[in-house]
Amino acid sequence: MNDPFVDLCLGVQALRRSVERQIAGLGGATGVAAMSYPHQLANVQRVLTDSRIRHLLADEVGLGKTVQALMVLNALRIQNPKHRALILVPENLAPQWLLECQSRAHFVPLDHAPPRDETGTHVRIAYYEQLRSVTEIDPAVYDLLIVDEIHRLQSDARQRIAEVAGDFRQLLLLSATPRLEDAQAFRQLLTILEPARISLAARSSETPEIVLREREAAIATLAANGTHDQWMQVGLALPPEQTSLATLARTHCILRRVIHTRRRDFPDLLPQRVHHRIAVESTGDENARLEEVWKFISRSAENDATTDLARLGQVALRSPRALSERINILRRRDQRDPEGFLLAATRHLDAGNGDSRLEALIDLLVDIWNVDPEEAVLVVAEDNPTVDYLSTAIPQYLPEIGARGRRRPLSITVKRNRDAAATADIVDLFAEYGESLGGFVNGEAQLLIAADLAQVGLNLQHARKLIFFSIPWSPIAVEQWIGRLDRLGSAALEHQPGERNIDIFTICQRGQVDERVVSILDDFGIFERSIRLDGDEINIVSQHIVEAALAANNDDWRSLSEEVRAVASDGSEVLHTPLLDELPWRPKQTRALADYFDRVGVLGPVLEPSDARRAIVRSEVALRSWMRLIKSANGLRLWSGEDRDTPSRKFRLLHYYRSPYSKAPIEPRFLLPGVDPGDGRRYAYLDRRRALESPPVATVHVDDNPVTRLNFLDHGDPVHETLLAEWAKIGKDGPACVEVLFPEGHPLKDEARRGVYLIAILSWIPGELHLSEPDLSSVLPRLEETNIRQERKPILDAIANMEEDLRADRFWLNSVLTPRLDVLAAQYVDGGWNLAEPGIADALLMPWSLTVHGKDRTLSKGTVTGLTAELKTARNSGLELLRKEYANRHQRSLGERIDLQDRIASRRYLIDSEATDLVLLRQAQLDDAVAQNLETSEQGFARSRFRTIRNARDMAVHAREVRLARFAGLAEALVKPAFSQYKLVTLTVA
Secondary structure, eight states, rough: OOEEEEEOOOOOOOHHHHHHOOOOGGGTTGSSSSOOHHHHHHHHHHHHHSSEEEEEOOOTTTSSSSHHHHHHHHHHHHOOOOEEEEEEOOOHHHEEEEEHHHHHHSSSSSSOOOOOTSOEEEEEEEEEGGGGGGSSSSSTTOSSSOOOOOGGGHHHHHHHHHHHHOOSSSSEEOOOOOOOTSHHHHHHHHHHHHHHHHHHTTTOOOHHHHHHHHHHHHHHHHHTTTTTHHHHHHHOOOOOOOHHHHHHHHOOTTTTTTEEOOOGGGGGGEEEEEEEEEOOOOOOHHHHHHHHHHHHHHHHHHOOOOOOHHHHHHTTTHHHHHHHHHHHHHHHSSTOTTTOOOHHTTTOOOOOOOHHHHHHHHHHHHHHHHHHHHHOOEEEEEEEHHHHHHHHHHHHSSSSSSTTTTTTEEEEEEEEOOOOTTTOHHHHHHHHHHHHHHHHHSSSSEEEEEGGGGGGGOOOOTEEEEEEEOOOOOOHHHHHHHHHHSTTOOEEEETTTTTTTEEEEEEEESSHHHHHHHHHHHHHHTTSSSSOOOSSSHHHHHHHHHHHHTTHHHHHHHHHHHHHHHHTTOEEEEOOTTTGGGOOOOOHHHHHHHHHHHSSSOSOOSOOOOOOOOOHHHHHHHHHHHHHHHHHSSEEEEEEEEOOOOOOOEEEEEEOOOTTTOSOOOOOOOOOOTOOTOOOOEEEOOOGGOOOOOOOOEEEEETTTSSEEEEEOOOTOHHHHHHHHHHHHHHHHHHHHEEEEOOOTTTTOOOOOOOEEEEEEEEEEHHHSOOEEEEEEEETHHHHOOOOOHHHHHHHHHHHHHHHHHHHHHHHHHHHHHEEEEEEEEEETTEEEEOOOHHHHTTTTTOSSSOOOGGGGGOEEEEEEEOHHHHHHHHHHHHHHHHHHHHHHHHHHHHTOOTTHHHHHHHHHHHHHHHHHHHHHHHHHHHHHHHOOTTTTTTHHHHHHHHHHHHHHHHHHHHHHHHHHHHHHHHHHHHSOOOOEEEEEEEEOO
16 A cells, blocks of 8 residues: 555655756756766766857866766767767777676667667767768758767768758867867867857858957957947857847857866875886897897888878887787888898897897886786787787786785786777677776776786776886877876775875886986976867977977977977967857866856755765755665665676665565556566665776676666666656655554654645746747648758758747756745644744655664655645635745745846847857858759759758747747746745644
8 A cells, every 4th residue: 555645755756856857957967877977967967058060078087077068968868868978999998888888877888870760868878880881970860960079980980070060050079189279170179069150150261260369359359349330340249238248259159169177286086196217228139139120210211201200100119029029010111221121120139149128127117016907007018019029028026916915816807909901890799898898897807917908998997006017109199098097086096095086107227218218208397297189289280299209309309398398388279269268167167067067966855965065965965765665665666786606896776675475466557668577687776876897897797697787876767767757756646635644753743833824836947947849830830831841850950940939048057046935835723834943844755764774764654635625725825825935935046046137138148149140151152043043943852951051040049039039038037936836735733
């Protein structure tokens, strides 16, 4: 028998979580299985609340760009049940993305496009080699396009993205190296992020990016006192009088959608880097072979431009096996060693001649593992021959590791570069990823030896020892390698006493080129701090390192050292524009948002209080107490579980409740996705972020069942979303008059608190209440009149875009004003109503005593009752009292945002400017069509083309009017105390 009062409490908790996730305009983004850091909250809010989702996440290495993208995707999927996304990544990053999606983002991505009859959410991960054609990057199929490291994709894929970017309603690029100072790359980036503006500028110039930069400079000059005519000269209307520089920057800065978080702005979130230089004395044979190689390099530099000398030089400083293979290739190719220098070098490659750097590596590993045999170590080998060389040699010296009494067998994993021709599907890639890295990331292996392919995309933050057996000649490569360990959420550092360090070891030979390269990189400061990976300076430094290394001239090294010190001291942005400094997204604002979210991010009433400072932790406590109430009410069966193969791995299990006295089939009140009442398979989940492993685990072994997916119960998880929807419905549909008997120890178990209460449960989500759905009454008839698919497309696209505009504006308004859940109560005393204090109102929906825990805790008991004639007569006066209290609360909410008018005006200016850009572009395209006589052409397809262009222009105008009308009178409408009524209930406390 279900208890109506407990059902009400469960429903209110479901409603509470639904309202709560709209706070700060995040829309449930924080539901991903990751601890949200301040810059991530700020960046995700910036993306979701912008007028359009068209952004480049260019945070420095290790700051969690993938998590931010998944947070954005999670919010979009929650708001739009039909959302579709395509994630396009380089091949070597596909397994990492697959794991992140499965373990953090509540879905298993697919490797194919959605079928035509599919109507639900769909996420596809693809890499270039997997695409049958670049036309599969199709804005007609997907709402959102996410591209990771676009510059690493093939040119035709990049070109396709640039061509169709404007047709994607949402777009996210991720890259720590966006190459903003490369003119061609920057133009392509603006084409993707600002398609209307760049297209307009391209109509008058072959360098549209320069046109936009010049326009931005003119706007910055006119911002203070520009006249109407002066603004018209730059093609813009005179802004409203109160328009701030920040508003102008958000609207017109060409870098407004480039999000670049710097590690130095958040030093408390990341470990410290400590560099240990190990210089060894090279053997006579090593000196001799290097001398012969550099003779060959010097002679080839004069005579042969086709040999990759930089590659040869770096290979010579890696391993004897790598150099031997490279020499064989060069000597077989057109007899490229006429003087016999390389042949002479091979005479000094015998393994018996010794390897000074290998000996130093063995000694270092012994020292590390004598302290802790569980320590995870990454060794950078750079190429496959060196990986093979080290993976063979190290076990010969170190079959076991650890100090005496704690010795254990050494376990090694390797990450080799893949054969470029060995294309596989994503399942095969993931299996390969698991085979090569699985043992290292789960702690079974202590050593990972990796080639250079592994320097990008891998999350190895569980490790804190990095050894460069071979130092790359590129600062970018070195920073990428360090970034595999120096990342947010380093589990290896969580319990480390004292300084939180990442130890970086460089092994080089004294007096040789690699020692000089290490010195230059040290001058650059790369081993102690993160560097920016974009801009001409770092490319120049990289090129100069190569030139100096090949020349091996001491004068070159001294001048290079001075140059890199100067570059290292330059803290400026990669690309600076006149309005860049006026953009409002700075570390100060970021921390302010995080503080605000921690202060208001959890709404009451919660079933169990928490004094945790972070809102995300308090939210987890509230979720667990809700789940405990569901269990106590026999709504579900919950219990603890552990991994069959790894007993230390704990989690929770969930299934439907069955009475121990019943043998009948389970008949749940509602079904949960993926949980069959007649199936023995359980739903395994975690419900707190501190329980997440690093990297997170995607599957576990439960009893005798096959591999079971390990879920994270939070916003976006299908089971969580079903629990929210169904319990909210059950609570709402319950009886309106209930008598309740509270257990001993309950705060209302008091004679003075007994009696009748009128309770109003109201929610206020500003975006949903005050921004209405677009009126399509004038659009649908036009759509019905158009029979040709080509002509219908701009109308259908406009409808979809207007829906996305509404979601974006709702995110924005929810970030400006804090959503509320109001539980208002009045007690009937002596023929009148007295307003109950907030604490009493919340306690009325508390089904248990907070002073009793565990098995001794009992639930309140409710029974359905009716209203007496006296209460029916008095009810209206009680409702009026609650309405007045709600109006007072509403005014207090508005009072917290004294700049509300300015924010609305700023938003309207932004939307108007962008919409006008699109209207001007569509009008220009229509003018071109008129000039080409398409409207009067004798060819039917030409006339259809004209009507398509005209429809696109008309819909751009209509969409602008619809969106701007949404903001007309918004400030006045917000003053009115509107609300969504969840339930009015009369509660009699017995």
